[in-house]
Amino acid sequence: MKFKTFCLFTFLLFCNNSAFAATATSQPGTADDPVVTKSYVDQQIQNALSGKTPSTPSTTTPSTPSTTPAAPADTSYKIVDVKPGQKLMAASGAEFIVRAGKAVIISDAANGVADLTGGQDLTDGTAIYTNHLLLFPREGRGITTQDGQKYGLVVMVRGGYTIQ
Incomplete structure (x- = not known):
């Protein structure tokens, strides 16, 4: 029981001191209060317990097409x-x-x-x-x-x- 309490305390301390802490006026799912998965939270707790630097979620950039798109046609009448x-x-x-x-x-x-x-x-x-x-x-x-x-x-x- 003490270990779980320690993990919860460490996680809360981590959240309060990081950029992931939400302000009182933010909406869930916004940049100020992101929605995260359980596996991400578990990973952050593991990193905090092992002394590793917290990682931020990686973002993937969409692949660029091999050809340049044509200039858009004039769509006005x-x-x-x-x-x-x-x-x-x-x-x-x-x-x-x-x-x-x-x-x-x-x-x-x-x-x-x-x-x-x-x-x-x-x-x-x-x-x-x-x-x-x-x-x-x-x-x-x-x-x-x-x-x-x-x-x-x-x-x-x-x-x-x-x-x-």
Whole structure:
């Protein structure tokens, strides 16, 4: 019984004199009051009894990838005005949202453009609903104004595009 009391007293003395002592206002699990495992506490008691210097938990650094990551792409939307008769052609992976005007899809393939809002594939000549998010999987696809429209389009664009 005396040995256990001595161990407890030594441990409490160690905690009070170390950086691991918690302040009265700290929350459990924070840097001021870390949560530790029983094996760590047992190791600290053993070190204190044997006269070894207390050890701090080792931290591992995450492994770094062998290649440098690519620079992040610009993720902001740009407002693009498309005049009647012009074509707004998308780069691969571009996103469009038609905010004003009546637009139709331009596609040189059987598959068209993904309407992510409507959950459908829009083929060449299909009218576009305003405020729907469109994803262009490949180049050679875009949008233009509907025939007879005298006003242009206002389109939010994320990714590469060209106006023709």
